[in-house]
Amino acid sequence: MAKRVGIEVSLAISEAVKLANVDAIAAYPITPQTHIVEHLSELVADGELDAAFIPVESEHSAMSVCAGTSAAGARTYTATSSQGLALMNEILYIIPALRLPVVMTIANRAISGPISIWNDHSDIMGVRDTGWIAVFAENGQEAFDLSLMAFKIAEDHRVLLPISVNIDGFTLSHVIEPHEFLGQEEVDKFLPEYKPAVQLNPDAPVSMGTVGIPEIFTEAKKCQDEVLKGSEAVVKEVFAEFGEMFGREYKVVETYRSEGAETLLMTMGSVSETAMEAIDKMRDEGKAVGLIRLRLWRPFPVEALRAEMVGVKTLAVIDRAVSFGGTGGPVASEVRSALYSIDQAPYVASFIAGLGGRDITIDDFIMVVGQAERMAAEKEIHQYKMIGVRE
Amino acid sequence: MTKKFNEKAWHEYDLGFMVSKPGCAAEYRTGDWRSQRPQTNKDKCIKCGVCYLVCPEGAIVLAADGTYDFDLEHCKGCGICATECWTGCISMAEEGE
Ligand code: SF4
Ligand code: SF4
Numbered sequence: 001m002a003k004r005v006g007i008e009v010s011l012a013i014s015e016a017v018k019l020a021n022v023d024a025i026a027a028y029p030i031t032p033q034t035h036i037v038e039h040l041s042e043l044v045a046d047g048e049l050d051a052a053f054i055p056v057e058s059e060h061s062a063m064s065v066c067a068g069t070s071a072a073g074a075r076t077y078t079a080t081s082s083q084g085l086a087l088m089n090e091i092l093y094i095i096p097a098l099r100l101p102v103v104m105t106i107a108n109r110a111i112s113g114p115i116s117i118w119n120d121h122s123d124i125m126g127v128r129d130t131g132w133i134a135v136f137a138e139n140g141q142e143a144f145d146l147s148l149m150a151f152k153i154a155e156d157h158r159v160l161l162p163i164s165v166n167i168d169g170f171t172l173s174h175v176i177e178p179h180e181f182l183g184q185e186e187v188d189k190f191l192p193e194y195k196p197a198v199q200l201n202p203d204a205p206v207s208m209g210t211v212g213i214p215e216i217f218t219e220a221k222k223c224q225d226e227v228l229k230g231s232e233a234v235v236k237e238v239f240a241e242f243g244e245m246f247g248r249e250y251k252v253v254e255t256y257r258s259e260g261a262e263t264l265l266m267t268m269g270s271v272s273e274t275a276m277e278a279i280d281k282m283r284d285e286g287k288a289v290g291l292i293r294l295r296l297w298r299p300f301p302v303e304a305l306r307a308e309m310v311g312v313k314t315l316a317v318i319d320r321a322v323s324f325g326g327t328g329g330p331v332a333s334e335v336r337s338a339l340y341s342i343d344q345a346p347y348v349a350s351f352i353a354g355l356g357g358r359d360i361t362i363d364d365f366i367m368v369v370g371q372a373e374r375m376a377a378e379k380e381i382h383q384y385k386m387i388g389v390r391e
Numbered sequence: 392m393t394k395k396f397n398e399k400a401w402h403e404y405d406l407g408f409m410v411s412k413p414g415c416a417a418e419y420r421t422g423d424w425r426s427q428r429p430q431t432n433k434d435k436c437i438k439c440g441v442c443y444l445v446c447p448e449g450a451i452v453l454a455a456d457g458t459y460d461f462d463l464e465h466c467k468g469c470g471i472c473a474t475e476c477w478t479g480c481i482s483m484a485e486e487g488e
Binding site: 097212220 | 397399401402404405406407408411413418
């Protein structure tokens with residue numbers, strides 16, 4: 001039976017990874033992810049988790065070890081943040097190309113410089129095109145649940161791709177929240193042992209990571225892209241199965257009080273909870289405003305997003321990273337592309353906020369909605385606006 | 392008939408484009424970027440087989456008469472065979488086109 005435990009979100013994630021009964025963990029400590037792997041190393045040292053904990057000298061090595069252990073058929077986990085993720089970059093591309101179902105928690109933190117240990121989404125946006133599945137959690141319970149679901153999604157033989165579970169650094173990683181833990185037996189029923197499709201095995205040798213000459217490289221990329229796009233169906237399946245077994249529902253695109261809304265706010269990650277309060281306040285005042293929260297960032301859930309746009313006139317997208325000199329915030333640019341060809345597409349206003357640990361308050365969200373509606377009414381041509389900047 | 396490596400559709404390859412069949416590089420034409428090709432003056436060849444042993448590409452094949460021929464689909468033109476041949480009967484010629 002589920003028991004409620006008050007625990008730091010980082011430690012809850014470690015417990016989920018333990019319940020997933022991983023075989024190998026390779027990680028390098030970096031703020032604000034450290035507590036996750038620190039606790040995992042304790043669980044391994046205390047004999048509570050039978051796994052190889054492989055300390056390494058850098059994140060580049062951490063991800064390289066993960067490639068090796070996963071290729072050898074081990075259920076593999078790692079976690080990182082910011083500069084650590086940046087240092088993994090080269091190997092991040094290799095993992096999905098080799099179809100290795102590594103699971104990684106990213107405690108999202110701003111990329112330097114200036115040096116910042118605080119939260120935004122510039123780390124994950126920098127690795128957008130590496131070919132990983134990416135999901136976002138808004139609170140500790142979701143982080144716990146998604147960490148378990150991540151293994152099931154990644155290891156499905158129709159997928160066999162790595163996945164990152166993104167949690168906001170500090171605002172989520174370091175807070176103590178109540179979590180409903182699951183028992184080992186029920187987790188085992190949900191998440192059976194990992195059965196690799198192919199693994200490194202001296203009795204049936206294979207070579208992984210060979211040269212792809214021009215005659216096959218395009219086919220290799222096409223295959224990777226099709227499999228990643230196809231993983232959305234598996235993500236939905238796993239969400240549904242989890243909901244049936246444990247009663248907590250997940251969707252690739254989540255909404256909040258969006259029925260009949262003419263204006264939608266759009267967020268990703270833990271700020272969604274503040275945004276919900278802002279929506280409540282505006283709804284109380286009789287405004288037709290709702291919220292849309294992107295859970296699945298890659299593959300981008302184009303159809304699920306379009307389905308939420310009926311009757312929507314204005315969409316105010318909050319991005320927590322800058323695409324310098326680009327056409328919009330990273331999320332807003334995708335949203336504009338996804339909605340460009342539909343009939344009666346809403347006006348998409350792109351706002352950058354919450355960089356490097358700056359709070360986004362309820363009043364900020366209310367201001368953003370007002371500004372977006374004014375811009376939509378005036379059909380203002382803009383690319384993106386940074387809000388809350390001292391001028 | 393099984394398709395050659397460069398005839399397969401994107402979904403017909405091994406998982407992660409790994410190689411599960413030893414020696415399958417032989418299916419690839421890897422000699423295309425050669426700038427020099429080896430040629431033998433067979434009158435001087437003593438059939439010692441040294442060229443066959445030293446070729447790093449396995450691109451030298453035994454002919455019916457005991458001399459050796461070059462598999463030019465895979466020869467890289469490195470010239471090792473020409474350097475190592477005892478009798479100097481292998482020479483390297485510029486590739487025309
Ligand atoms: S030139 Fe090099 S690759 Fe070609 S046959 Fe001689 S040794 Fe082999
Ligand atoms: S090394 Fe020279 S002499 Fe010996 S077999 Fe080869 S071509 Fe003939």
